[in-house]
Structures are given as structure tokens and as C-alpha cells.
Amino acid sequence: MxxxxxxxxxxxxxxxxxxxxxxxxxxxxxxxxxxxxxxxxxxxxxxxxxxxxxxxxxxxxxxxxxxxxxxxxxxxxxxxxxxxxxxxxxxxxxxxxxxxxxxxxxxxxxxxxxxxxxxxxxxxxxxxxxxxxxxxxxxxxxxxxxxxxxxxxxxxxxxxxxxxxxxxxxxxxxxxxxxxxxxxxxxxxxxxxxVKVTESKPQIDIKWEGENLIKSERPDLGSASIVVSGGRALKDKETFDKLLIPLADVLHAGIGATRAAVDNGFCDNSMQIGQTGKVVAPDLYLAVGISGAIQHLAGMKDSKVIVAINNDPEAPIFKVADYGLEGDINQVVPELTQKLKEAQS
Ligand SMILES: Cc1cc2nc3c(=O)[nH]c(=O)nc-3n(C[C@H](O)[C@H](O)[C@H](O)COP(=O)(O)OP(=O)(O)OC[C@H]3O[C@@H](n4cnc5c(N)ncnc54)[C@H](O)[C@@H]3O)c2cc1C
Incomplete structure (x- = not known):
């Protein structure tokens, strides 16, 4: 409520x-x-x-x-x-x-x-x-x-x-x-x-050991104007990459994911969007095989245009989507990617 x-x-x-x-x-x-x-x-x-x-x-x-x-x-x-x-x-x-x-x-x-x-x-x-x-x-x-x-x-x-x-x-x-x-x-x-530093001594002993960041040429999720995001329906990492990377490439988009996709190892957790992930509000958010749980919506519902692809007409994501495409992502996403490529050539 x-x-x-x-x-x-x-x-x-x-x-x-x-x-x-x-x-x-x-x-x-x-x-x-x-x-x-x-x-x-x-x-x-x-x-x-x-x-x-x-x-x-x-x-x-x-x-x-x-x-x-x-x-x-x-x-x-x-x-x-x-x-x-x-x-x-x-x-x-x-x-x-x-x-x-x-x-x-x-x-x-x-x-x-x-x-x-x-x-x-x-x-x-x-x-x-x-x-x-x-x-x-x-x-x-x-x-x-x-x-x-x-x-x-x-x-x-x-x-x-x-x-x-x-x-x-x-x-x-x-x-x-x-x-x-x-x-x-x-x-x-x-x-x-x-600034004259007089009080920067930490109260606990702390040292920077290093970092291991995923390097990507893609737009940063926080500032990307288009985000393509995948959910559990992608099934595994191979399918996640096979369907989402070409779509994101053609749209010059950042790639996000639900917690289910991250927990199942489809992608890195830096890509998680939602209550316990990143909050994004791009011009276009494409939700691929995502149900629309409130914890996910908390991270993307302020997106200007939301497009959802899901094979369940009752999926809650359709309630927040501006455009919905009911269908199987395995068929619809390659078709959409191909049509976008043709439109750009
Ligand atoms: C404290 C807490 C914090 C959380 N934080 C987050 C968070 O930050 N981010 C987040 O995302 N989640 C978060 N969650 C988890 C959240 O509740 C959901 O479990 C999660 O968002 C569901 O991910 P999903 O939509 O990918 O999977 P599902 O809910 O399983 O949805 C998969 C969808 O794919 C559709 N589908 C299946 N196969 C196909 C197909 N072939 N073609 C088309 N559609 C298909 C199904 O109809 C379904 O709607 C949190 C949960 C808790 C309790």
C-alpha cells in the first residue's frame, strides 16, 4: 500500500x-x-x-x-x-x-x-x-x-x-x-x-588491501540511459550472455539483473538492481524474464519507460510496465535484437 x-x-x-x-x-x-x-x-x-x-x-x-x-x-x-x-x-x-x-x-x-x-x-x-x-x-x-x-x-x-x-x-x-x-x-x-588534517587517525586499525573489479566497456549502470536487465528466466550464465549481451550491444545499454539471476550465478553481483542492489532510473528499462517482485521494483520503478518481456500475462512486472511483450524470451529476444540491428543499418 x-x-x-x-x-x-x-x-x-x-x-x-x-x-x-x-x-x-x-x-x-x-x-x-x-x-x-x-x-x-x-x-x-x-x-x-x-x-x-x-x-x-x-x-x-x-x-x-x-x-x-x-x-x-x-x-x-x-x-x-x-x-x-x-x-x-x-x-x-x-x-x-x-x-x-x-x-x-x-x-x-x-x-x-x-x-x-x-x-x-x-x-x-x-x-x-x-x-x-x-x-x-x-x-x-x-x-x-x-x-x-x-x-x-x-x-x-x-x-x-x-x-x-x-x-x-x-x-x-x-x-x-x-x-x-x-x-x-x-x-x-x-x-x-x-584542509589542515588534524583528526583523520582511525579509531580502529584499518588498511586497504586491494580490489578486484570487473572491467567493462559498458555504460555504468548508475548513469546508463538504457538498461537491459535479466531475471531467473535466463536459466544459466550461457543463456544470460547469449540473449542479453547482443541486445545490450545494439542498444548501447548497461546490463542489470535480479537477485535471482545473481544468486544463480548468471552474472556478477555488481549488476544486481533492487532493494539490496543498485537503484537506477534510466530513460529505458528493459526487463527480460523478470517477475517484478517489490524488492526488484525498488531499484528500477522510477525508470522513465519500462518494457517487460514475460511469458506469464499475470506477472506483476506488467503492472508497472509502459509496454509489455507476452512471449518466450528465447524466441522474442533474438528477434527483437535482429529487428533493432536492421533498423540501425
Ligand atoms: C530482503 C530481500 C531483499 C531482496 N533484494 C532484491 C534485490 O535487490 N533485487 C532483486 O531483484 N530481488 C531482490 N530480492 C528477491 C526478490 O524477492 C525476488 O525473489 C527476485 O527479484 C525474483 O527474481 P526474478 O524476477 O528474476 O525471478 P522470478 O520471480 O522467478 O521470475 C521469473 C519470471 O520469468 C518469467 N519466465 C520464466 N520463463 C520465461 C520464458 N521462457 N520467457 C519469458 N518469461 C519467462 C516467469 O513468468 C517469471 O515472471 C530480495 C528479497 C529479499 C527477501
């Missing part, structure tokens, strides 16, 4: 939103290659909507280089300052190292808001930051009503909560798919300032 609930986050001290020193600290991540992480650009749009001057904070050995890239690539009128720390201790954004530094910066009365993307790093950092500042974070917001009122989905997106926060600092993570990316352009007026 869709219901609107209203909840108040516990009050600490109240600072007027018109406080002349009100500023927002926006955490901007960069890739190892020095590119700005796309979801940080969505978070910057949310920071701008708050209306305060923005100080971006960029951490890690690439920070100064990416600060220059930020200034020359985005148009963000409210961006006043970029705080950087080039310490390599912040590479990989280990939350045990990042959160104490952010807490140190946020202790300044100047900051009324902290904004980060609700991606893996933001979700990992925000609870620690909340604990260090004794402040209740507001996670995964999809809308800003005003500077202290935010909308966020709860119960896997089955209810929408409007949260009014009267804490002096609002610690917010932003659902990237709910906010546009900040426009391209330049913000050369923003000053770059080195």
Missing part, C-alpha cells in the same frame, strides 16, 4: 536557516583516473537546491587535480570554495579515515548541511559521520522540500516519508537517480583551499 508517513528526527539545537553563515559541505568523489564520480554531480545539484553557499570537499592524492577538473567542468553558481586534502591516506575513501576528517570540518558552526551521494562510499561514510557528530543522518533522499524537510523512500520504496529535521546540522545522502547532474560549464571563481 502506498502511504505517506511523517516523522521527526530528534532535535538537538536549532539553527535558523537564515543564519548568515549557513553553508553546505558537499563531498565530491573522484575515480582513480581523476574523473569526478557521476553520482557526486547529482549530489552537487541537491546541494545547490538547498540554497546555501557550497564548499566542496575532495580527498585523496588526486584531490587538487580533480578540484581543477571540477571548476572547469561544472556550472555551479553556489560553489564558493573547494577544500582539498591530497593525503594518500584518503585514497579509496576508507570510511574509518574519511569520516573523522569530515567531522573535523563539520564542527565549524558555518556548516548547516552535509551532502553526499547515496552510493557505496556515501552509505559507508554517513553513519560513521553521524556517530562522530552525535547526529542522525537522513539517508537516500529523493526530494528537497525546504532546507530542513526532505522526502525519502522507506520499506523498499513502498512508502514515502517526509522527514523534518531540526538538528543544527543536516547530514544527508542523496539518491543519485532522483536529481539531475549539475550542468556542464565552469565555476572558475571557486577558491581551492588545503
Amino acid at each position: 502506498l502511504r505517506t508517513t511523517y516523522r521527526k528526527v530528534p532535535t538537538t539545537a536549532f539553527v535558523s536557516q537564515t543564519c548568515k553563515f549557513a553553508s553546505t559541505l558537499a563531498f565530491i568523489e573522484s575515480t582513480k583516473e581523476g574523473k569526478i564520480v557521476p553520482s557526486s554531480l547529482n549530489a552537487l545539484t541537491a546541494a545547490q537546491e538547498l540554497g546555501n553557499p557550497i564548499h566542496a570537499v575532495m580527498l585523496g592524492s588526486q584531490a587538487s587535480a580533480t578540484a581543477s577538473a571540477l571548476k572547469s567542468s561544472v556550472k555551479c553558481e553556489k560553489l564558493d570554495k573547494i577544500l582539498v586534502s591530497n593525503a594518500d591516506a584518503f585514497d579509496n575513501y576508507l570510511p574509518e579515515r574519511v569520516a573523522p576528517l569530515l567531522a573535523q570540518i563539520l564542527k565549524s558552526d558555518e556548516y548547516t548541511h552535509f551532502v553526499t551521494a547515496a552510493n557505496a562510499i556515501g552509505k559507508n561514510t554517513l553513519p560513521r559521520l553521524g556517530a562522530l557528530l552525535d547526529n542522525q543522518p537522513i539517508n537516500d533522499i529523493t526530494k528537497i522540500v525546504d532546507a530542513k524537510t526532505f522526502v525519502r523512500p522507506i520499506y523498499a520504496g513502498n512508502a514515502i516519508a517526509t522527514v523534518e529535521c531540526s538538528q543544527s546540522k543536516k547530514l544527508i545522502s542523496v539518491r543519485p537517480s532522483a536529481f539531475d547532474s549539475i550542468p556542464q560549464g565552469s565555476t572558475e571563481s571557486a577558491a581551492v583551499e588545503e
